Amino acid sequence: MAETRSDLTPFLAKLDASRTASLALAGATTDRKNEALLAIAETLRSHVSEITKANQADLDAGAASGIGEALLDRLTLTDARIEALAAAVLQIIGLADPVGENVRGSTLPNGVRISQVRVPFGVVGAIYEARPNVTVDIAALALKSGNAVVLRGGSAAENTNKVLVGLIQEAVASTGLPAESVQTIDDFGREGARALMRARGYIDVLIPRGSAQLIQTVVTESTVPVIETGAGVVHIVLDESAPVQWAVDIVHNAKTQRPSVCNAVETLLVHAGAAERVLPAVLSKLSESGVTIHADERAAALFAPTVPACEEDWATEYLGLDIAVRVVDSLDEAIRHIRRYSTRHTEAIVTSDLVNAERFLNEVDSATVMVNASTRFSDGGEFGFGAEVGISTQKLHARGPMGLPELTSTKWIVRGIGQVRV
Amino acid sequence: MAETRSDLTPFLAKLDASRTASLALAGATTDRKNEALLAIAETLRSHVSEITKANQADLDAGAASGIGEALLDRLTLTDARIEALAAAVLQIIGLADPVGENVRGSTLPNGVRISQVRVPFGVVGAIYEARPNVTVDIAALALKSGNAVVLRGGSAAENTNKVLVGLIQEAVASTGLPAESVQTIDDFGREGARALMRARGYIDVLIPRGSAQLIQTVVTESTVPVIETGAGVVHIVLDESAPVQWAVDIVHNAKTQRPSVCNAVETLLVHAGAAERVLPAVLSKLSESGVTIHADERAAALFAPTVPACEEDWATEYLGLDIAVRVVDSLDEAIRHIRRYSTRHTEAIVTSDLVNAERFLNEVDSATVMVNASTRFSDGGEFGFGAEVGISTQKLHARGPMGLPELTSTKWIVRGIGQVRV
Missing domain, CATH: 3.40.309.10 (Aldehyde Dehydrogenase; Chain A, domain 2)
Incomplete structure (x- = not known):
């Protein structure tokens, strides 16, 4: 990171824990990741009242500060919406796991075999606004694609997100994967969001979701590679x-x-x-x-x-x-x-x-x-990708509707029997 | 761009010309692009003395300022090295054109046909150090992949690069493609390099080539998406x-x-x-x-x-x-x-x-x-890609040895007969 400040120590310790979790996730089988997704869906269904209670606190605070009806609606989690979130997580279980896919490969003239395979990014960061459904969506998509995820939700949804992340962590841990696979940095406030954008080396890719202004800020401020999703004129x-x-x-x-x-x-x-x-x-x-x-x-x-x-x-x-x-x-x-x-x-x-x-x-x-x-x-669901990861408006890495493979990178695997370059 | 300053007007006009040129290049056939490459190779061969003369001026200035033997060697263009550069350009003619490749596609349940095809990025920026061979390499690779390119070479190679870019522009124009397909911003000095890194919307992707320090600067300063190539411990x-x-x-x-x-x-x-x-x-x-x-x-x-x-x-x-x-x-x-x-x-x-x-x-x-x-x-040539675009050490877009397809983006093409979403 460009700036290292002493008060960033607990923040960076959290990101280190995400990195460690990402190593376990990268090696996790599809079966294991699907178990964790099932556990998340079940815990959402069995904690509806706890979630709506926390959500009510956010709604009350939002109404008091006059955030407007459209925002209040996006912030609201009803019983039906929580059920829809759980159903969306179950749907992700059915999607093909992109990790390990053999993208291309060949045998070189000297007998060396090369293949390019899909691997998780590692640690994905997400910065978004007061939509608690994004918390569950992104966590589930990241998990399925073998990535640890660090979430920064809008402060207006802080209580709701805290409960959701707590439930998700418990569910993930109950299946033997690290609880730190999904973490929030909401407790670090705006300073945390800023630090996340500068956390090069800790965060492999940053995905902003929300208003044009939020996306513009992330694109301009971030030294971490960004996938820009967004505005459509x-x-x-x-x-x-x-x-x-x-x-x-x-x-x-x-x-x-x-x-x-x-x-x-x-x-x-x-x-x-x-x-x-x-x-x-x-x-x-x-x-x-x-x-x-x-x-x-x-x-x-x-x-x-x-x-x-x-x-x-x-x-x-x-x-x-x-x-x-x-x-x-x-x-x-x-x-x-x-x-x-x-x-x-x-x-x-x-x-x-x-x-x-x-x-x-x-x-x-x-x-x-x-x-x-x-x-x-022009939509991932309509295009048959099964999940709505977002629609990229940049030209690097992903362009247009994204599916799970767009949440992965690749690596080259080379196997020889002692060959050297002439 | 975040900062618009009045003295940037001629700089931005140059980038606008690159954008206009990129439109012609995106629509150019492979045959037309190969003609331009052939013309570049021929002009290099027929202007050896002009190139070595300009190069000698850079070498004299470099020796006078004491840039060191290793750098002087990289800076040097001999007759044999110019011939090798021309040969490398001819080799690029033989590579498959990535533009127009159908990456994937399907017919949706309602009969709408979708296909993802490779398209050029548009305008590629390159920032590199005192290696005039990079000028020719990057220009040829960009041209073949249908991209306009804006070059910022090291000031130590300024005279050589000026002659090389002039020759390349003449060659490209002689085949009916825009001379502005290849441009240098060396005349804007360090200020130009800085402006290039902030030219979001003008430059689609920026590729730094050179020392770890150069790459670090570009990665940290740039608001344009970067493909990081580089250092290997x-x-x-x-x-x-x-x-x-x-x-x-x-x-x-x-x-x-x-x-x-x-x-x-x-x-x-x-x-x-x-x-x-x-x-x-x-x-x-x-x-x-x-x-x-x-x-x-x-x-x-x-x-x-x-x-x-x-x-x-x-x-x-x-x-x-x-x-x-x-x-x-x-x-x-x-x-x-x-x-x-x-x-x-x-x-x-x-x-x-x-x-x-x-x-x-x-x-x-x-x-x-x-x-x-x-x-x-671990090399594009060894992997059979035919060209050395660089080796990406980032996880977004391209990872490891890159070939011509890594210099392209994609777009989704959708064809219907009046379908609407239900």
Whole structure:
């Protein structure tokens, strides 16, 4: 670490314990890890009242400090939500264990055999906000992929997370794996979060989950390698040849099926040659579902009611029932707009023109690019990965929806019988 | 970028030109990229005197400022070395183009087709020291993998690099690809290097090549994702059952075949039960080749001449004809030593015990782990990748010897016929 300060000693001792635990986890069989996951699910189910009691304390504190209804909702753990968390842990038992997978290999001309195999990262750090479900999710995913995990949850969920981590540690230890496989550093406060970002050599990879601001802070401050997940200013382009029904269905689904998530559409770009034919039906269907339409002048001329779109709208991730709409004169202009404002998460085109479809797929540089499908499909569960590890918006290591293999590294195993290099 | 300063405007304009060039490169066919590589090789061959003249200016300045013989040697481009550089570029023409490779894919239950394909990173940054050969190497590797590249070479090679980059740009432009595919920011000095490390959004990935100190600076200062290549404090363990001949041959080859590189062995750990039987022959062969032996007390008791090993030796990458030797009481002690001092690059064990071999492969957490083979095999060329992109010592994205595919990212391509999410 760059700065070593005396008051970091207990903090670093905790990270050392994570490293030691990671060695046991790396060698644990899939059966053993699944036993631990089963124990976690069972302990969640048998401690519902203890969890909800701690959660109530957080909710009371949150209400008193006026954190707002949306945050309070994310913070809340009901009996049903705890059952859903336990069910999610059980589902992870069913996923293939990525550790030990032989990625590639060969025999060299001199007879030396090389193979690249998947291994856990070691110690994964997670920094997130007041969502206690992330505590259980990340712990279970890390465990299955053979990683120890160090959690830093939001202070608003401190009581809930403390109980959850305590239960998880007991469950893990009951199956013979180290309790320190899952640890929280919430007791070190903001100073702990900062130290975690500088804990190069202690933490192998850091995953921030939460607001764009949180992710930006972690990306900028961290000397530990980061997997950036996140914000989606998602675009749909309605090409000149867009079939009306596809346009209506896809845009409506992408905006309203679950507006609060990162793969929901935020900006609609419509080719001028299709605007009159397609836009009224598309916007009318959105409007019926309560979507506020932030339109540029040319779009506003074709549909009412709208509110005027300003420069800021093009860069906004609404995460709600709002959409920005702009009429463009060409596919080139649409692609230029995307290059300028996109967060490179997911973009789609609705078209029946093959050449334009291929151009869009090739020229738009986003984690997921789509033709004639809802952007809501850009998701690990939908892609068949079974678990929602997050959606990476960076280009290094993992890009787009991540599954368990993205929580692993690899190592090269080389076997010889005395060969030396000539 | 976190800091935008007015005097950065020309710097950022240069990076913008790299981004624009990267769009053309991403869409370039393999044939077109190979044409550019051929043109680069030809221009190097036809401008030998221009290159050596610029190089002589750097060598004179280096000699005057007393940079030392080893650095002067690395800085030197002779006619033969320029021919070798041209030949290396021609070899890259023969490598498979990673761009467009279909990594995996499937058809979802609703008929939506998804596929993950390799795409270039976009703009790659490289920060390195006074080795003008890196300028040509990295430019050629970046070009083949469809990336634009921004180079920051050491100031000691400034004249040489300026001529090389000029020639490369002319060659690239002569085939219709943008000259800005390859750019240098050497004219912005140290300030430029610093700005490059903070150019998040402009540079997709940064690759430092050079001393441990350079790499450490880049890793700590950079907000751009980094692929860390580098230092190798490489260990060989001679197990209790180590066959003498294998031990002698492998250690000698790993130390002396090319001592100045990162996969050369630096520390030898010998099981106490094998020390008397194996160590004299191993050290005698090293000594004959002029290797200085830094021995702990128990090793020194079995062989002379040695110099005493101190704590510092265990953490030293000698990169020369020196080796540290320690006698350990068990395989556990050897593994603990490696955990403490290794840079996690490459480690090997010499053994005829199957259980100990498997334990070593599983428990040593390094990019390459070996049984009964020289550590000098931990190399992209030896692994059959055809090109030497570097050896990653980090766990994210790439680990161990890298080939062209490690210079790419992926994107998900999704094709539907109007499907929406239920």
